[in-house]
């Protein structure tokens with residue numbers, strides 16, 4: 495009797511799960527054995543809506559630029575080097591003023607669109623900030639590429655940049671000095687903070703499948719009226735101030751900022767700012783949070799935050815949210831929908847009125863219930879891609 499009831503329950507659960515997966519367009523090409531082993535270990539073949547756009551193609555290497563059709567959210571239109579030549583980085587060597595052909599810096603400063611790839615595994619220790627020009631893709635697929643132990647990436651005053659499949663870690667502040675930003679311009683830099691990726695006054699930016707950890711300042715900053723940004727499929731760990739969206743409480747021009755943070759895995763050793771938002775709009779969807787020491791999602795200066803379908807695992811500190819002020823935040827629109835709260839995690843909502851991101855048809859994607867976020871993020875970070883095989 496008990497076992498009959500149990501198997502009925504199991505059937506209903508599986509049916510519901512299958513319907514949920516069907517409704518969200520997630521692939522499930524494997525057989526269920528039991529509910530218990532479904533999450534989070536038995537999840538290899540679940541592709542989220544970005545990955546399912548390209549990862550099944552074993553010819554990814556001969557049509558790398560197809561990746562540029564796969565972003566969702568506010569950064570969906572980021573073209574990167576879509577219509578440009580493929581440029582191959584063959585050496586980790588760096589010269590910030592007179593970059594040599596074959597180096598990463600020589601590729602990223604060019605004015606024409608370029609799809610930048612790597613001939614072999616390499617650790618690139620930059621001599622100063624890497625200033626990326628418009629219409630560039632940095633595509634690490636097929637090699638293990640690390641930018642580490644020196645200054646890292648600056649995306650400033652440009653548009654249409656894609657960064658995919660590289661590790662950016664242990665970034666250090668840039669030095670004062672001359673750095674080339676285009677074939678015809680070398681500028682005096684004041685030194686940088688030591689972010690992994692700083693996005694400054696830029697638009698149509700997509701950061702996908704990167705590993706980000708242990709930097710002097712933030713892992714990703716999106717500031718100075720940057721907008722049209724998607725941050726997806728990344729693996730973050732071992733860092734204090736993870737992601738800053740919005741420059742300062744005085745910089746109200748950041749009201750234009752729209753950022754989608756989706757399918758990321760916020761792993762062990764993270765403290766706060768996943769993200770910290772000011773003024774603009776952040777759609778935080780289907781991310782997995784393993785812990786936060788201070789808070790996960792926070793901000794100041796009346797930002798709008800839509801937390802949808804995330805998987806929040808609390809450690810000692812149970813509150814997901816933090817307002818970096820003591821009062822006058824009751825009208826800030828911070829909303830949680832279909833998030834999964836584990837181990838006592840809770841989200842303090844506020845405000846009223848529409849929280850909808852108002853995505854266009856091409857930007858929009860299906861957000862699964864929070865319980866599925868571990869499956870949807872199980873391949874976050876750089877993928878091991880072999881030529882001739884699906885990634």
Ligand SMILES: *[C@@H]1O[C@H](CO)[C@@H](O)[C@H](O)[C@H]1NC(C)=O
Pocket residue numbers: 752775847848849850851852
């Ligand atoms: C979406 O539309 C509503 C209603 O017009 C508006 O209040 C809200 O600010 C819009 N959201 C975004 C992200 O633009």
